[in-house]
Amino acid sequence: MDPAFDCQRCGACCASFRVxxxxxxxxxxxxxxxxxxxxxxxxxxxxxxxxxxxTHARQPHCAALQGRVGESVGCTIYAQRPSPCREVMPGDAQCLKARARHGLPT
Incomplete structure (x- = not known):
């Protein structure tokens, strides 16, 4: 995986969309x-x-996300995460859209 799309440093998708x-x-x-x-x-x-x-808020932020978006994050229920979370892949369209919302490189 491209280090620029390291999910454990990013977390933008968890703080961008309703899940x-x-x-x-x-x-x-x-x-x-x-x-x-x-x-x-x-x-x-x-x-x-x-x-x-x-995630159903004006500024979504999943309750299971710990850490700081763009620096170091983790999902407290990673093994139990729902299907939408399993579908987003590093570097895909949703990932890039979320990263752009948080001012992270795409």
Whole structure:
């Protein structure tokens, strides 16, 4: 991977977009030990959609993101992250758009 697109230094995508996903990706109240997104880090968008807490804001910033965008970041639920987070790839169109929003090189 190009060092300019090191996700652990960037984090721009986590602080640029609403992260919406189907409710079944979250941990169920019936089984909080499931491997889904922790329900406490989600908020409802519609009857069938949730989003990561903090991403449905005017200035999105995922509640699971730790650190400083553009310097050193990490996802506190990386193994449990929802599908939209798994789909963004370093250097793809969404990545470049997020980096530009934060004034990072594209």
């Amino acid at each position: 919406s996903f189907y409710w079944t990706e979250a941990q169920g109240e019936h089984d909080p030990r499931s491997l889904g997104v922790p329900a406490a880090l989600t908020e409802p968008v519609s009857p069938h959609l949730l989003c990561m807490q903090g």
